[in-house]
Amino acid sequence: xxxxxxxxxxxxxxxxxxxxxxxxxxxxxxxxxxxxxxxxxxxxxxxxxxxxxxxxxxxxxxxxxxxxxxxxxxxxxxxxxxxxxxxxxxxxxxxxxxxxxxxxxxxxxxxxxxxxxxxxxxxxxxxxxxxxxxxxxxxxxxxxxxxxxxxxxxxxxxxxxxxxxxxxxxxxxxxxxxxxxxxxxxxxxxxxxxxxxxxxxxxxxxxxxxxxxxxxxxxxxxxxxxxxxxxxxxxxxxxxxxxxxxxxxxxxxxxxx
Amino acid sequence: xxxxxxxxxxxxxxxxxxxxxxxxxxxxxxxxxxxxxxxxxxxxxxxxxxxxxxxxxxxxxxxxxxxxxxxxxxxxxxxxxxxxxxxxxxxxxxxxxxxxxxxxxxxxxxxxxxxxxxxxxxxxxxxxxxxxxxxxxxxxxxxxxxxxxxxxxxxxxxxxxxxxxxxxxxxxxxxxxxxxxxxxxxxxxxxxxxxxxxxxxxxxxxxxxx
Numbered sequence: 001x002x003x004x005x006x007x008x009x010x011x012x013x014x015x016x017x018x019x020x021x022x023x024x025x026x027x028x029x030x031x032x033x034x035x036x037x038x039x040x041x042x043x044x045x046x047x048x049x050x051x052x053x054x055x056x057x058x059x060x061x062x063x064x065x066x067x068x069x070x071x072x073x074x075x076x077x078x079x080x081x082x083x084x085x086x087x088x089x090x091x092x093x094x095x096x097x098x099x100x101x102x103x104x105x106x107x108x109x110x111x112x113x114x115x116x117x118x119x120x121x122x123x124x125x126x127x128x129x130x131x132x133x134x135x136x137x138x139x140x141x142x143x144x145x146x147x148x149x150x151x152x153x154x155x156x157x158x159x160x161x162x163x164x165x166x167x168x169x170x171x172x173x174x175x176x177x178x179x180x181x182x183x184x185x186x187x188x189x190x191x192x193x194x195x196x197x198x199x200x201x202x203x204x205x206x207x208x209x210x211x212x213x214x215x216x217x218x219x220x221x222x223x224x225x226x227x228x229x230x231x232x233x234x235x236x237x238x239x240x241x242x243x244x245x246x247x248x249x250x251x252x253x254x255x256x257x
Numbered sequence: 258x259x260x261x262x263x264x265x266x267x268x269x270x271x272x273x274x275x276x277x278x279x280x281x282x283x284x285x286x287x288x289x290x291x292x293x294x295x296x297x298x299x300x301x302x303x304x305x306x307x308x309x310x311x312x313x314x315x316x317x318x319x320x321x322x323x324x325x326x327x328x329x330x331x332x333x334x335x336x337x338x339x340x341x342x343x344x345x346x347x348x349x350x351x352x353x354x355x356x357x358x359x360x361x362x363x364x365x366x367x368x369x370x371x372x373x374x375x376x377x378x379x380x381x382x383x384x385x386x387x388x389x390x391x392x393x394x395x396x397x398x399x400x401x402x403x404x405x406x407x408x409x410x411x412x413x414x415x416x417x418x419x420x421x422x423x424x425x426x427x428x429x430x431x432x433x434x435x436x437x438x439x440x441x442x443x444x445x446x447x448x449x450x451x452x453x454x455x456x457x458x459x460x461x462x463x464x465x466x467x
Contacts (some may be wrong), residue, residue, distance in 0.1 A: 059329040066332050073417055080416045081423075141428060143415065146324065147307035149428050222416050250325035252332065257416040 063252050070254040076190045080221035080257070083139045088204065089150035094211040095225065096181075097245075104180035104231045106215050113216065117176070117236035120167025127215050131201055133157035133165075138196055140221035142228075143257055145246075154219045155202035160193040168237045176242045177218060180231035185244035187220070187227065188254065196221050199232075224255040277385045277462040282354070285345040286463055292341060293442065295320060295334035300439055302327030309436055332413075339406055346399065362392045381456045398445050405438035 094100045112124035135155055143149045163170060175192040177185050191197060198219040201208055208214045213230025220228055226246045236242075247253045278286070298320030305313040306324045321327025349355040366389035373379040374390060387395065411422040411431045425431035453460045461467070 056329075059326075059333050062333040062336070063329055073414070075417060078417060078419075081419055141415070143428065144307070145328070147303065147412075147432060246325075250329065252328065257414060 066252060067254040070256045071188060071190070074188075074190055074222070074256055076194055080140050080196055083141070083151050085139065085153070087151045088139060088153050092152050092203070092212070093150060095144065096230070098181065100211055103210055105210065106180055106231060108215050111215055111233070113232065114234035115166055115236075116234065117238045118169035118172045119237050130157065130199065130216065133162065133199075136198065137205075138198065138219070138221065140196065140219075142221075142225050144225040145251060145255065153204045154198060154200045155205060156198045156200035156216075156219070158195065159197045159199050159218065160195065162199055163192065163237070172237045173239045174237075174241055176236040176238055177229040177232050178234040178236075179229050180233050183229060183231075183245045184242065185227055185229050186242050186247075186253075187223070191220060191222055191256070194220070194222055222257050224257065226251060227255050275385070276466050278466050280466065281348050283463055283466055285341055285348070288337065288341045289345065292334050292338035295330055296338055297439060297443065299327040299330035299334065303331060304436070309433060335409070342402060342406065358387055359392045359396050362389055362396065367393060381459070384459055384462050394445065394448070398442065401438050401441045401445070405435060405442065408435040408438060
Protein backbone atom coordinates (compact mmCIF):
# COMPACT_ATOMS: atom_id res chain seq x y z
CA UNK A 1 0.00 0.00 0.00
CA UNK A 2 1.06 3.49 -0.73
CA UNK A 3 0.49 4.26 2.94
CA UNK A 4 3.93 2.81 3.60
CA UNK A 5 5.46 5.81 1.92
CA UNK A 6 3.89 8.05 4.47
CA UNK A 7 4.18 6.36 7.82
CA UNK A 8 7.92 5.86 8.29
CA UNK A 9 8.67 9.54 8.03
CA UNK A 10 6.36 12.46 7.85
CA UNK A 11 4.32 13.78 4.98
CA UNK A 12 6.64 15.98 2.96
CA UNK A 13 4.28 18.91 3.32
CA UNK A 14 4.33 18.54 7.09
CA UNK A 15 8.10 18.42 6.91
CA UNK A 16 8.17 21.73 5.08
CA UNK A 17 5.70 23.00 7.64
CA UNK A 18 8.03 21.87 10.35
CA UNK A 19 10.91 23.70 8.77
CA UNK A 20 8.61 26.70 8.92
CA UNK A 21 8.34 26.24 12.64
CA UNK A 22 12.06 26.72 13.01
CA UNK A 23 11.74 30.17 11.53
CA UNK A 24 11.39 33.20 13.76
CA UNK A 25 7.81 34.07 14.59
CA UNK A 26 7.04 36.89 12.13
CA UNK A 27 8.53 34.85 9.31
CA UNK A 28 6.47 31.88 10.35
CA UNK A 29 3.32 33.87 10.21
CA UNK A 30 4.12 34.90 6.65
CA UNK A 31 4.85 31.29 5.86
CA UNK A 32 1.39 30.33 7.09
CA UNK A 33 -0.15 33.18 5.21
CA UNK A 34 1.63 32.00 2.09
CA UNK A 35 0.03 28.60 2.43
CA UNK A 36 -3.42 30.05 2.96
CA UNK A 37 -3.22 32.59 0.18
CA UNK A 38 -2.02 29.89 -2.17
CA UNK A 39 -5.34 28.24 -1.45
CA UNK A 40 -7.25 31.46 -1.83
CA UNK A 41 -5.51 32.11 -5.13
CA UNK A 42 -6.29 28.67 -6.47
CA UNK A 43 -9.91 29.30 -5.63
CA UNK A 44 -10.29 32.87 -6.68
CA UNK A 45 -7.79 33.43 -9.42
CA UNK A 46 -7.58 37.08 -10.37
CA UNK A 47 -9.82 38.10 -7.52
CA UNK A 48 -8.30 40.06 -4.67
CA UNK A 49 -11.45 40.66 -2.66
CA UNK A 50 -10.51 37.77 -0.42
CA UNK A 51 -6.78 37.93 0.17
CA UNK A 52 -4.75 35.38 2.08
CA UNK A 53 -4.92 36.79 5.62
CA UNK A 54 -8.65 37.52 5.40
CA UNK A 55 -9.42 34.04 4.14
CA UNK A 56 -7.23 32.53 6.86
CA UNK A 57 -9.02 34.57 9.52
CA UNK A 58 -12.43 33.44 8.36
CA UNK A 59 -11.27 29.83 8.19
CA UNK A 60 -9.87 30.00 11.73
CA UNK A 61 -13.14 31.42 13.03
CA UNK A 62 -15.07 28.58 11.40
CA UNK A 63 -12.57 26.11 12.85
CA UNK A 64 -13.31 27.53 16.33
CA UNK A 65 -17.02 27.18 15.61
CA UNK A 66 -16.31 23.56 14.66
CA UNK A 67 -14.58 23.07 18.05
CA UNK A 68 -17.86 24.04 19.69
CA UNK A 69 -19.89 21.75 17.44
CA UNK A 70 -17.57 18.83 18.17
CA UNK A 71 -17.68 19.46 21.93
CA UNK A 72 -21.49 19.53 21.71
CA UNK A 73 -21.77 16.21 19.87
CA UNK A 74 -19.09 14.51 21.99
CA UNK A 75 -20.73 11.81 24.10
CA UNK A 76 -18.63 11.20 27.18
CA UNK A 77 -19.83 7.66 27.67
CA UNK A 78 -19.88 6.54 24.06
CA UNK A 79 -17.03 4.07 23.71
CA UNK A 80 -14.85 3.85 20.65
CA UNK A 81 -15.16 0.49 18.86
CA UNK A 82 -12.74 -2.12 20.17
CA UNK A 83 -11.07 -4.82 18.13
CA UNK A 84 -9.66 -8.32 18.47
CA UNK A 85 -6.06 -9.33 19.01
CA UNK A 86 -5.80 -10.42 15.36
CA UNK A 87 -6.83 -6.96 14.10
CA UNK A 88 -3.73 -5.27 15.53
CA UNK A 89 -1.61 -3.59 12.85
CA UNK A 90 1.79 -5.28 12.73
CA UNK A 91 4.31 -3.83 12.55
CA UNK A 92 2.73 -0.87 14.27
CA UNK A 93 4.15 2.32 12.74
CA UNK A 94 6.31 4.91 14.42
CA UNK A 95 4.88 8.32 13.57
CA UNK A 96 6.02 11.75 14.65
CA UNK A 97 7.28 15.04 13.28
CA UNK A 98 10.85 13.78 13.76
CA UNK A 99 12.58 10.57 12.76
CA UNK A 100 12.66 7.56 15.04
CA UNK A 101 16.32 8.02 15.98
CA UNK A 102 15.48 11.54 17.14
CA UNK A 103 12.79 10.31 19.52
CA UNK A 104 13.40 11.27 23.14
CA UNK A 105 15.37 8.86 25.30
CA UNK A 106 13.93 9.01 28.80
CA UNK A 107 15.79 7.62 31.84
CA UNK A 108 13.14 5.74 33.83
CA UNK A 109 15.16 6.13 37.04
CA UNK A 110 15.16 9.89 37.05
CA UNK A 111 11.89 10.50 35.13
CA UNK A 112 8.96 11.80 37.12
CA UNK A 113 5.51 12.89 36.04
CA UNK A 114 5.11 16.47 37.21
CA UNK A 115 1.61 17.50 38.30
CA UNK A 116 0.44 21.10 38.46
CA UNK A 117 -2.58 23.36 38.24
CA UNK A 118 -5.99 22.84 39.83
CA UNK A 119 -4.97 19.71 41.71
CA UNK A 120 -4.93 18.99 45.47
CA UNK A 121 -1.90 16.72 45.49
CA UNK A 122 0.90 17.97 43.25
CA UNK A 123 3.43 15.33 44.29
CA UNK A 124 5.39 14.12 41.23
CA UNK A 125 4.88 10.47 40.34
CA UNK A 126 7.67 7.97 39.69
CA UNK A 127 7.27 5.33 37.02
CA UNK A 128 7.07 2.55 39.62
CA UNK A 129 4.23 4.34 41.38
CA UNK A 130 2.37 4.78 38.11
CA UNK A 131 2.92 1.14 37.13
CA UNK A 132 1.28 0.12 40.41
CA UNK A 133 -2.03 1.76 39.37
CA UNK A 134 -4.86 -0.59 38.33
CA UNK A 135 -4.27 -1.63 34.72
CA UNK A 136 -6.82 -1.55 31.92
CA UNK A 137 -6.36 -2.63 28.31
CA UNK A 138 -7.80 -1.51 25.00
CA UNK A 139 -7.45 -2.52 21.37
CA UNK A 140 -8.64 0.51 19.45
CA UNK A 141 -8.15 2.35 16.19
CA UNK A 142 -5.75 5.24 15.94
CA UNK A 143 -6.85 7.62 13.18
CA UNK A 144 -4.26 9.98 11.75
CA UNK A 145 -5.25 13.45 10.54
CA UNK A 146 -3.67 12.42 7.21
CA UNK A 147 -6.44 9.85 6.77
CA UNK A 148 -4.74 6.50 7.42
CA UNK A 149 -5.57 4.46 10.47
CA UNK A 150 -4.00 1.63 12.46
CA UNK A 151 -5.19 -0.63 15.24
CA UNK A 152 -3.07 -0.95 18.36
CA UNK A 153 -3.18 -2.51 21.81
CA UNK A 154 -2.53 -0.25 24.79
CA UNK A 155 -2.37 -0.91 28.52
CA UNK A 156 -2.28 1.55 31.38
CA UNK A 157 -4.32 3.46 33.92
CA UNK A 158 -7.63 5.23 33.33
CA UNK A 159 -6.85 8.95 33.28
CA UNK A 160 -10.12 9.95 34.94
CA UNK A 161 -9.36 7.61 37.90
CA UNK A 162 -5.93 9.18 38.19
CA UNK A 163 -7.36 12.69 38.08
CA UNK A 164 -9.72 11.79 40.94
CA UNK A 165 -6.85 10.16 42.86
CA UNK A 166 -4.75 13.34 42.76
CA UNK A 167 -7.75 15.50 43.66
CA UNK A 168 -8.00 17.29 40.33
CA UNK A 169 -10.77 19.84 39.89
CA UNK A 170 -12.67 18.07 37.12
CA UNK A 171 -14.83 21.15 36.64
CA UNK A 172 -11.78 22.78 35.08
CA UNK A 173 -11.92 23.14 31.32
CA UNK A 174 -8.67 21.58 30.19
CA UNK A 175 -5.83 19.19 30.86
CA UNK A 176 -2.51 20.23 29.39
CA UNK A 177 0.38 17.87 28.66
CA UNK A 178 4.04 18.61 28.14
CA UNK A 179 6.37 16.10 26.56
CA UNK A 180 10.10 15.39 26.55
CA UNK A 181 10.60 16.44 22.91
CA UNK A 182 8.89 19.80 23.41
CA UNK A 183 5.48 18.72 22.11
CA UNK A 184 2.55 20.06 24.09
CA UNK A 185 -1.19 19.53 23.90
CA UNK A 186 -4.36 20.77 25.55
CA UNK A 187 -7.43 18.56 25.71
CA UNK A 188 -10.95 19.28 26.89
CA UNK A 189 -11.99 17.91 30.30
CA UNK A 190 -14.85 15.74 28.94
CA UNK A 191 -12.32 13.88 26.80
CA UNK A 192 -9.91 13.61 29.75
CA UNK A 193 -12.73 11.99 31.71
CA UNK A 194 -13.76 9.62 28.90
CA UNK A 195 -13.55 6.03 30.19
CA UNK A 196 -11.15 5.00 27.39
CA UNK A 197 -8.73 7.88 27.87
CA UNK A 198 -5.67 6.13 29.18
CA UNK A 199 -2.27 6.90 30.72
CA UNK A 200 -0.47 4.29 28.70
CA UNK A 201 2.59 2.39 29.94
CA UNK A 202 2.49 -0.67 27.67
CA UNK A 203 1.96 -1.43 24.03
CA UNK A 204 0.73 -4.93 23.17
CA UNK A 205 1.25 -5.96 26.81
CA UNK A 206 4.95 -5.10 26.71
CA UNK A 207 6.62 -2.10 28.29
CA UNK A 208 6.06 0.89 25.99
CA UNK A 209 9.03 0.99 23.62
CA UNK A 210 10.84 4.25 22.93
CA UNK A 211 9.23 4.48 19.49
CA UNK A 212 5.73 4.55 20.97
CA UNK A 213 6.36 7.08 23.73
CA UNK A 214 8.26 5.54 26.67
CA UNK A 215 7.74 5.97 29.55
CA UNK A 216 4.16 7.27 29.24
CA UNK A 217 1.77 8.36 26.55
CA UNK A 218 -1.83 9.46 26.64
CA UNK A 219 -4.09 7.30 24.53
CA UNK A 220 -7.44 8.78 23.45
CA UNK A 221 -9.41 6.71 20.93
CA UNK A 222 -11.79 9.67 20.65
CA UNK A 223 -9.15 12.03 19.23
CA UNK A 224 -7.02 12.19 16.11
CA UNK A 225 -3.47 10.83 16.45
CA UNK A 226 -1.69 14.19 16.47
CA UNK A 227 -3.43 15.14 19.73
CA UNK A 228 -2.00 12.17 21.61
CA UNK A 229 1.02 13.08 23.73
CA UNK A 230 3.95 10.68 23.96
CA UNK A 231 7.02 10.90 26.27
CA UNK A 232 4.81 12.84 28.70
CA UNK A 233 6.74 14.69 31.44
CA UNK A 234 4.12 17.02 32.91
CA UNK A 235 0.38 17.35 33.30
CA UNK A 236 -1.58 20.44 34.31
CA UNK A 237 -5.25 20.86 35.11
CA UNK A 238 -6.19 24.32 33.97
CA UNK A 239 -8.85 26.73 32.76
CA UNK A 240 -6.45 28.27 30.26
CA UNK A 241 -6.21 26.86 26.76
CA UNK A 242 -2.48 26.60 26.21
CA UNK A 243 -2.84 25.33 22.65
CA UNK A 244 -0.67 22.59 21.29
CA UNK A 245 2.13 21.73 18.89
CA UNK A 246 -0.05 21.04 15.83
CA UNK A 247 -3.06 23.17 16.75
CA UNK A 248 -0.86 26.26 16.84
CA UNK A 249 0.03 25.57 13.22
CA UNK A 250 -3.53 25.51 12.01
CA UNK A 251 -4.90 22.06 12.80
CA UNK A 252 -8.34 22.00 14.35
CA UNK A 253 -8.17 22.24 18.16
CA UNK A 254 -10.82 19.72 19.19
CA UNK A 255 -10.05 17.13 16.51
CA UNK A 256 -12.46 14.61 17.99
CA UNK A 257 -13.47 11.39 16.32
CA UNK B 258 -37.23 57.70 -21.71
CA UNK B 259 -40.14 55.29 -21.97
CA UNK B 260 -43.17 55.81 -19.83
CA UNK B 261 -44.32 53.21 -17.31
CA UNK B 262 -47.20 51.84 -19.33
CA UNK B 263 -45.12 51.17 -22.40
CA UNK B 264 -42.48 49.36 -20.32
CA UNK B 265 -45.09 47.16 -18.67
CA UNK B 266 -46.57 46.38 -22.04
CA UNK B 267 -43.21 45.55 -23.46
CA UNK B 268 -42.52 43.24 -20.54
CA UNK B 269 -45.94 41.67 -20.91
CA UNK B 270 -45.16 40.87 -24.50
CA UNK B 271 -42.01 39.06 -23.51
CA UNK B 272 -43.72 37.11 -20.77
CA UNK B 273 -44.29 33.99 -22.94
CA UNK B 274 -40.66 33.06 -22.12
CA UNK B 275 -41.72 31.30 -18.94
CA UNK B 276 -39.49 30.71 -15.98
CA UNK B 277 -37.53 27.48 -16.34
CA UNK B 278 -35.69 27.67 -13.04
CA UNK B 279 -37.25 29.59 -10.14
CA UNK B 280 -34.96 31.83 -8.11
CA UNK B 281 -34.43 29.32 -5.29
CA UNK B 282 -33.16 26.72 -7.76
CA UNK B 283 -30.71 29.17 -9.30
CA UNK B 284 -29.45 30.43 -5.93
CA UNK B 285 -29.03 26.91 -4.56
CA UNK B 286 -27.35 25.80 -7.79
CA UNK B 287 -24.65 28.45 -7.70
CA UNK B 288 -24.03 28.21 -3.96
CA UNK B 289 -23.68 24.48 -4.49
CA UNK B 290 -21.30 25.04 -7.40
CA UNK B 291 -18.99 27.15 -5.21
CA UNK B 292 -19.26 24.77 -2.24
CA UNK B 293 -18.61 21.62 -4.25
CA UNK B 294 -15.55 23.14 -5.95
CA UNK B 295 -14.14 24.10 -2.55
CA UNK B 296 -14.89 20.63 -1.19
CA UNK B 297 -13.30 18.87 -4.17
CA UNK B 298 -10.22 21.12 -4.24
CA UNK B 299 -9.54 20.81 -0.53
CA UNK B 300 -10.50 17.13 -0.59
CA UNK B 301 -7.80 16.46 -3.18
CA UNK B 302 -5.22 18.14 -0.98
CA UNK B 303 -6.36 16.06 2.02
CA UNK B 304 -6.22 12.92 -0.13
CA UNK B 305 -2.60 13.73 -1.04
CA UNK B 306 -1.54 13.43 2.61
CA UNK B 307 -2.39 9.72 2.51
CA UNK B 308 -3.29 8.59 -1.01
CA UNK B 309 -5.63 5.63 -1.44
CA UNK B 310 -4.28 4.91 -4.93
CA UNK B 311 -0.98 5.26 -6.75
CA UNK B 312 -1.48 8.88 -7.68
CA UNK B 313 -1.78 12.30 -6.10
CA UNK B 314 -3.57 15.40 -7.30
CA UNK B 315 -1.38 18.24 -8.62
CA UNK B 316 -1.14 20.94 -5.98
CA UNK B 317 -1.95 23.60 -8.62
CA UNK B 318 -5.53 22.34 -8.82
CA UNK B 319 -6.01 21.65 -5.13
CA UNK B 320 -7.01 24.00 -2.36
CA UNK B 321 -5.45 24.87 0.98
CA UNK B 322 -1.70 24.77 0.30
CA UNK B 323 -1.00 22.00 2.82
CA UNK B 324 -2.94 19.47 4.87
CA UNK B 325 -4.02 21.77 7.73
CA UNK B 326 -5.05 24.50 5.29
CA UNK B 327 -7.04 22.04 3.21
CA UNK B 328 -8.77 20.68 6.31
CA UNK B 329 -9.77 24.22 7.32
CA UNK B 330 -11.30 24.76 3.87
CA UNK B 331 -12.99 21.36 3.83
CA UNK B 332 -14.60 21.72 7.26
CA UNK B 333 -15.70 25.29 6.46
CA UNK B 334 -17.15 24.60 3.01
CA UNK B 335 -18.98 21.54 4.36
CA UNK B 336 -21.43 23.85 6.16
CA UNK B 337 -22.17 25.70 2.96
CA UNK B 338 -22.63 22.42 1.09
CA UNK B 339 -24.80 20.76 3.71
CA UNK B 340 -27.01 23.71 4.68
CA UNK B 341 -27.55 24.64 1.03
CA UNK B 342 -28.12 20.98 0.15
CA UNK B 343 -30.76 20.58 2.84
CA UNK B 344 -32.57 23.75 1.69
CA UNK B 345 -32.45 22.55 -1.93
CA UNK B 346 -33.72 19.03 -1.23
CA UNK B 347 -36.42 20.30 1.16
CA UNK B 348 -37.70 22.85 -1.36
CA UNK B 349 -37.43 20.29 -4.16
CA UNK B 350 -39.74 17.98 -2.25
CA UNK B 351 -42.10 20.58 -0.75
CA UNK B 352 -42.68 22.50 -3.99
CA UNK B 353 -43.17 19.25 -5.90
CA UNK B 354 -40.41 20.20 -8.33
CA UNK B 355 -38.54 16.92 -7.89
CA UNK B 356 -41.70 14.91 -8.55
CA UNK B 357 -42.67 17.01 -11.57
CA UNK B 358 -39.23 17.32 -13.13
CA UNK B 359 -37.42 14.15 -12.21
CA UNK B 360 -40.11 11.48 -12.02
CA UNK B 361 -41.06 9.06 -13.32
CA UNK B 362 -38.04 7.51 -14.99
CA UNK B 363 -39.23 4.55 -17.03
CA UNK B 364 -36.91 2.01 -18.67
CA UNK B 365 -38.76 2.59 -21.96
CA UNK B 366 -38.13 6.35 -21.96
CA UNK B 367 -34.58 5.72 -20.93
CA UNK B 368 -33.99 3.27 -23.80
CA UNK B 369 -35.61 5.59 -26.33
CA UNK B 370 -33.71 8.67 -25.14
CA UNK B 371 -30.41 6.81 -24.96
CA UNK B 372 -30.89 5.69 -28.55
CA UNK B 373 -31.78 9.24 -29.59
CA UNK B 374 -28.75 10.61 -27.76
CA UNK B 375 -26.37 8.13 -29.37
CA UNK B 376 -27.68 9.02 -32.82
CA UNK B 377 -27.52 12.76 -32.00
CA UNK B 378 -31.29 13.07 -32.33
CA UNK B 379 -32.01 13.99 -28.70
CA UNK B 380 -33.59 17.44 -28.84
CA UNK B 381 -33.28 20.18 -26.25
CA UNK B 382 -36.02 22.40 -27.62
CA UNK B 383 -37.91 22.59 -24.33
CA UNK B 384 -35.52 23.29 -21.47
CA UNK B 385 -38.28 23.03 -18.88
CA UNK B 386 -38.68 19.36 -19.68
CA UNK B 387 -35.99 16.84 -18.80
CA UNK B 388 -35.43 13.78 -20.94
CA UNK B 389 -35.04 10.40 -19.24
CA UNK B 390 -31.22 10.57 -19.25
CA UNK B 391 -31.26 13.98 -17.60
CA UNK B 392 -33.74 12.73 -15.01
CA UNK B 393 -31.55 9.75 -14.24
CA UNK B 394 -28.41 11.88 -13.96
CA UNK B 395 -30.05 14.49 -11.74
CA UNK B 396 -31.62 11.92 -9.44
CA UNK B 397 -28.30 10.07 -9.39
CA UNK B 398 -26.30 13.17 -8.48
CA UNK B 399 -28.68 14.08 -5.65
CA UNK B 400 -28.29 10.56 -4.23
CA UNK B 401 -24.50 10.77 -4.68
CA UNK B 402 -24.59 14.06 -2.79
CA UNK B 403 -26.30 12.32 0.10
CA UNK B 404 -23.74 9.48 0.01
CA UNK B 405 -20.76 11.86 -0.04
CA UNK B 406 -22.09 13.82 2.94
CA UNK B 407 -22.94 10.75 5.01
CA UNK B 408 -19.66 8.95 4.20
CA UNK B 409 -17.83 12.18 4.98
CA UNK B 410 -19.52 12.46 8.37
CA UNK B 411 -18.69 8.80 9.03
CA UNK B 412 -14.94 9.35 8.53
CA UNK B 413 -15.00 12.68 10.38
CA UNK B 414 -16.68 11.18 13.47
CA UNK B 415 -16.02 7.41 13.42
CA UNK B 416 -16.59 7.17 17.18
CA UNK B 417 -19.60 9.45 17.71
CA UNK B 418 -21.44 8.09 14.64
CA UNK B 419 -19.78 4.66 14.61
CA UNK B 420 -23.04 2.99 13.52
CA UNK B 421 -22.97 5.07 10.34
CA UNK B 422 -19.26 4.32 9.86
CA UNK B 423 -20.03 0.62 10.24
CA UNK B 424 -22.79 0.99 7.64
CA UNK B 425 -20.17 2.22 5.18
CA UNK B 426 -18.01 -0.83 5.94
CA UNK B 427 -15.85 0.67 8.69
CA UNK B 428 -13.47 3.63 8.75
CA UNK B 429 -11.03 2.52 6.05
CA UNK B 430 -13.74 1.41 3.62
CA UNK B 431 -15.75 4.59 4.23
CA UNK B 432 -12.74 6.55 2.93
CA UNK B 433 -13.03 4.66 -0.37
CA UNK B 434 -16.79 5.29 -0.48
CA UNK B 435 -16.15 8.99 0.07
CA UNK B 436 -13.53 8.99 -2.69
CA UNK B 437 -15.78 7.12 -5.16
CA UNK B 438 -18.63 9.53 -4.49
CA UNK B 439 -16.22 12.40 -5.26
CA UNK B 440 -15.12 10.68 -8.49
CA UNK B 441 -18.80 10.24 -9.46
CA UNK B 442 -19.47 13.93 -8.84
CA UNK B 443 -16.43 14.95 -10.88
CA UNK B 444 -17.55 12.70 -13.76
CA UNK B 445 -21.03 14.23 -13.54
CA UNK B 446 -19.50 17.72 -13.54
CA UNK B 447 -17.56 17.01 -16.73
CA UNK B 448 -20.72 15.83 -18.53
CA UNK B 449 -22.92 18.53 -16.97
CA UNK B 450 -20.62 21.42 -17.87
CA UNK B 451 -19.87 20.07 -21.35
CA UNK B 452 -23.58 19.74 -22.17
CA UNK B 453 -24.32 23.19 -20.73
CA UNK B 454 -21.69 24.65 -23.05
CA UNK B 455 -23.13 22.74 -26.03
CA UNK B 456 -26.60 24.14 -25.24
CA UNK B 457 -25.83 27.72 -24.10
CA UNK B 458 -29.53 28.48 -23.61
CA UNK B 459 -29.45 26.11 -20.63
CA UNK B 460 -26.63 28.15 -19.13
CA UNK B 461 -28.70 31.31 -19.50
CA UNK B 462 -31.66 29.58 -17.85
CA UNK B 463 -29.70 28.69 -14.74
CA UNK B 464 -28.40 32.28 -14.48
CA UNK B 465 -31.45 34.43 -15.33
CA UNK B 466 -34.12 31.75 -15.01
CA UNK B 467 -35.49 31.90 -18.58
